[in-house]
Amino acid sequence: MKNVLNMLLSVMLIAPACSQKESSASDNNVSTISRPAPPRPENAVPAPDFTLLNSVTGDLVRSNELLGDVVLLTFWGTWCYPCKKEIPDLNKLYEDHKKNGLEIVGVTLNSGSANDISSFANEWEMEYLVLSDITHGETDQVQALFSRAIGQPIYAIPTTFLIDRQGYIVKGYLGPRTYQEFIKDIQPYL
Numbered sequence: 001m002k003n004v005l006n007m008l009l010s011v012m013l014i015a016p017a018c019s020q021k022e023s024s025a026s027d028n029n030v031s032t033i034s035r036p037a038p039p040r041p042e043n044a045v046p047a048p049d050f051t052l053l054n055s056v057t058g059d060l061v062r063s064n065e066l067l068g069d070v071v072l073l074t075f076w077g078t079w080c081y082p083c084k085k086e087i088p089d090l091n092k093l094y095e096d097h098k099k100n101g102l103e104i105v106g107v108t109l110n111s112g113s114a115n116d117i118s119s120f121a122n123e124w125e126m127e128y129l130v131l132s133d134i135t136h137g138e139t140d141q142v143q144a145l146f147s148r149a150i151g152q153p154i155y156a157i158p159t160t161f162l163i164d165r166q167g168y169i170v171k172g173y174l175g176p177r178t179y180q181e182f183i184k185d186i187q188p189y190l
Contacts, residue, residue, distance in 0.1 A: 037164060038188040044168040047073070047161065048145035052131035052138055055108065055117040061131055064167075069103040070189045071163040072182065075143055075154060078111040078120045083158045086176040087124050093179050093186075094128040100190040101165070104128035109139050109157060164189050 051062045074090070076083035094104045106128060108117050114132045121130045133139050146161065147153045150172065162171040162185055171185055 037166075040164065040166075040168055041170055044164075044170045045149050047071075047163045047167050047169050048142070048149050050138075050142045050145060051134070052107065052142065053114055053134045055114045055130045055132040056121055058114070060134070061129065066103050066105070066163075067167050068165055069101045070165055070186060071103045071105055072160060072186065073105045073107065073163060074158050074160040075107050075109055075146075076158045077109045078117060080157050082176040084124070086158055087126060089177070089179040089182070091125065091127045093182055097183075097186070097190060102186065102190060106130045107139055107142055108132045109143060162186060162189070 047063065049063050051060055053059075054061050072090070072093070074083075074086075076086075078084075090104050090106075094102065106126070108130060111117050111120070111132070117130060117132045120126075131139070143154050146169075149169065156174060158173075158176055160173040160177065161169045162173075164170050170189070173181075
């Protein structure tokens, strides 16, 4: 019986490497081995559904369109110095890991019209998704939905949430963070 289990274990360990090698040879691309997501924290809650305006393209974005991606969702404002300080790290994080299924979403609070926010995003070379009000007050409603979901008010920005591929909030951050601080938490979910 022990020999049978050892043989099965050997086959399970060798088979993925073989299939990866075959796909790499046929694609001439580097293939990544998918790994299981880490266990979800006990206090994880489903992220609320919402629809907001993509400030750059003018398209509507529904949060359920992001299911299947790892999402770093940040509430921020163009007038907020700590938020501005975080933008280069978020840009780098997005550039380095979008190919692995990372989506960064900035929900813009109290920052003017979509055109104003779009100009700001272009000036700061924001590469990730920047969302704003559709008409008026929708971002405040999304902030309230997230406050209810986590059981406490979001009272400062930036406030950021790490959302797993199944749409659960698995971690929260109050205040700005660096690339290194975010990546250590995000990496297991990619």
